[in-house]
Amino acid sequence: MKILIIEDEKELAFSISEYLKTENYRCEFAFTFAEAFSKITTYEYDCILLDLMLPGGDGLKILHELKQNSRQEGVIIISAKDSLQDKIDGLQIGADDYLPKPFHLSELSARIHSVIRRKQFGNTNKIQVNELQIDLLSKIASIGTVTIPLTKKEFELLLYFIGNKNRVISRSVLAEHLSGDMADMLDNHDFVYAHVKNLKKKLSEGGSEEYIKTVYGLGYRWES
Amino acid sequence: MNKLINKTLFYFISIAILLLVISAPLFYYMMERLYLEDVNESILIRKDEFKLNHLPTLTFNDIANFNRFNRDVQILGDTISPIQDQISLQYFWDKVPNESEPYQVLYTRIYIQNEHYWLMVRMNLVESEDLIKTLTGLYLTILFILLVVLFLIISVVSKKLWSPFYDTLEKIDDFNLEQSLFPQFSKTKTEEFKQLNSGLEKLIKQNLDAYKTQKEFTENASHELQTPLAVFRSKLDVLLQEPGLTENQATIISSLYDACSRLARINKNLLLLSKIENQYFTEKTEVNVVKLLQESIPYFNEQAQAKNLKIVPDIAHSELVILANKGLIEILINNLLLNAIRHNYQNGKVQIEIKLNQLIISNTGSPDPLDLNKLFKRFSKTSENAHSSGLGLAIIYEICEMHGWKVNYQFLDRSHTFSVTF
Numbered sequence: 291m292k293i294l295i296i297e298d299e300k301e302l303a304f305s306i307s308e309y310l311k312t313e314n315y316r317c318e319f320a321f322t323f324a325e326a327f328s329k330i331t332t333y334e335y336d337c338i339l340l341d342l343m344l345p346g347g348d349g350l351k352i353l354h355e356l357k358q359n360s361r362q363e364g365v366i367i368i369s370a371k372d373s374l375q376d377k378i379d380g381l382q383i384g385a386d387d388y389l390p391k392p393f394h395l396s397e398l399s400a401r402i403h404s405v406i407r408r409k410q411f412g413n414t415n416k417i418q419v420n421e422l423q424i425d426l427l428s429k430i431a432s433i434g435t436v437t438i439p440l441t442k443k444e445f446e447l448l449l450y451f452i453g454n455k456n457r458v459i460s461r462s463v464l465a466e467h468l469s470g471d472m473a474d475m476l477d478n479h480d481f482v483y484a485h486v487k488n489l490k491k492k493l494s495e496g497g498s499e500e501y502i503k504t505v506y507g508l509g510y511r512w513e514s
Numbered sequence: 515m516n517k518l519i520n521k522t523l524f525y526f527i528s529i530a531i532l533l534l535v536i537s538a539p540l541f542y543y544m545m546e547r548l549y550l551e552d553v554n555e556s557i558l559i560r561k562d563e564f565k566l567n568h569l570p571t572l573t574f575n576d577i578a579n580f581n582r583f584n585r586d587v588q589i590l591g592d593t594i595s596p597i598q599d600q601i602s603l604q605y606f607w608d609k610v611p612n613e614s615e616p617y618q619v620l621y622t623r624i625y626i627q628n629e630h631y632w633l634m635v636r637m638n639l640v641e642s643e644d645l646i647k648t649l650t651g652l653y654l655t656i657l658f659i660l661l662v663v664l665f666l667i668i669s670v671v672s673k674k675l676w677s678p679f680y681d682t683l684e685k686i687d688d689f690n691l692e693q694s695l696f697p698q699f700s701k702t703k704t705e706e707f708k709q710l711n712s713g714l715e716k717l718i719k720q721n722l723d724a725y726k727t728q729k730e731f732t733e734n735a736s737h738e739l740q741t742p743l744a745v746f747r748s749k750l751d752v753l754l755q756e757p758g759l760t761e762n763q764a765t766i767i768s769s770l771y772d773a774c775s776r777l778a779r780i781n782k783n784l785l786l787l788s789k790i791e792n793q794y795f796t797e798k799t800e801v802n803v804v805k806l807l808q809e810s811i812p813y814f815n816e817q818a819q820a821k822n823l824k825i826v827p828d829i830a831h832s833e834l835v836i837l838a839n840k841g842l843i844e845i846l847i848n849n850l851l852l853n854a855i856r857h858n859y860q861n862g863k864v865q866i867e868i869k870l871n872q873l874i875i876s877n878t879g880s881p882d883p884l885d886l887n888k889l890f891k892r893f894s895k896t897s898e899n900a901h902s903s904g905l906g907l908a909i910i911y912e913i914c915e916m917h918g919w920k921v922n923y924q925f926l927d928r929s930h931t932f933s934v935t936f
Binding site for chain 1: 737740741743744745746747748749751752754755759761764765767768771772774775778782785789794813816817819820841
């Protein structure tokens, strides 16, 4: 999988690349508008991470260029601008997702995972993780013919773990992911523990192996 | 009464009355002096005329006749002893009005055929008194009319003169720094008012500039902080993946995570505040508050359960539709609910009510009322909760301010009650 990171803040770009490399993603960088422009016209990628404020130009122009040429890459805008209008603008032009800075890399990884999946599998939208089968459209997880009765939150958690395989995810990050915009105002993350516990229980009852491991003092890791 | 024009008129009237009171007797006295001088002079002239015209030819036999035809010039025998050659005031009995009347009198020694006589020249003062009184009355009337006219002129003229001043005053009164509308002072030709207006214009401009810079600064600063925060957070995410982290290291990373989240939260809220101030959210739609509350409350269930709180929404039968910015009213409601939960104690209660155009959210919590003066100010934390950004209530206040709503806090029945009047 090839990913282009268009981001002028080098340290952030390196972090993203470092985080993603364990998942067999190969990352390339573009630190300026010109670099980005020449890369997208020369190569093809599976996913493009696009910062909007670039030295030398507006990131949205790159998005325009991609869409004009009917390119298939998934585009995730990563921007310090987080007003509703910016989001609407970006998504209308054709971005697949919009992630305001500062974000968690696990969140980014989950979204990249979801974008690539959508591009690759079209409308079928089914993921197979070992014995576990996940239908994204009907939001159902099953093993063989046995459906695992997950709540909405548990299903979201499962997807998040699968988007961040073999990586430690801190409990507060999961809390933020689960309660959206409101999460960063919450001061009690205990509910994450309850949700993860339930998810683990339901998965093992359905006959799955124990993939979710607790990392002491930090959070959880999906090992597979 | 304390208006400038009233003060001017008050001083004017005081001085005018004082002038009238003092000047009337003074005028009377002056007139009297002048008239007396006149009378004395004519007495002297008559005396001289007598001495020149009559005395040389006058004989002893003429005296009776002379006296008979001259009322005020009399030749008297040497039987009296008056003050000689000096005019003095003396009362004589007049037969016609039948009363004694004042006269100025002069006695001088004369000789007729070598006999010693007294010549008496006198002048009645009754007429003069009348004259003086009439004159004084006239003078006072004129002065009075003059003052009344002046009074009217002053009130009209000062109103006209001060009108640019009042205009400026009114505009200053209407000026609101947050609306950033530069007041247009009306043109004036008066040097002082020109100076005043230009001074004010300069002051207001500097204020607006400073205010704008400050607002922009907050927005730019929080914007600029996003990227380093993103780097910081991403490095933590990477660090977390290092194999073989010790427990100690894990704890440190965990604390860093929390600090980073808090930093991001404060920054996000600051940015939101400055965006509200900078009028980013002007679009308004009709919002059903009841529906919004019903949608929001479930999000807080988990938090409420952790503290075993009882949320009592008494809104099912209420109706409240307002014109508001959808995003902001959501933030307002979420912040209010969040506060009610966050500052609650175990097994506490949160009550949500709608009364007419009022949303009331009350919660149990600390036993003491909060300090209303600090409550809605930025970073003036009234609680010890380390997780609060100190901006939640400031945001609520700013959202209400922007929409023209009123937010209020009361400590009622041992519960903290926040109400928003739409």
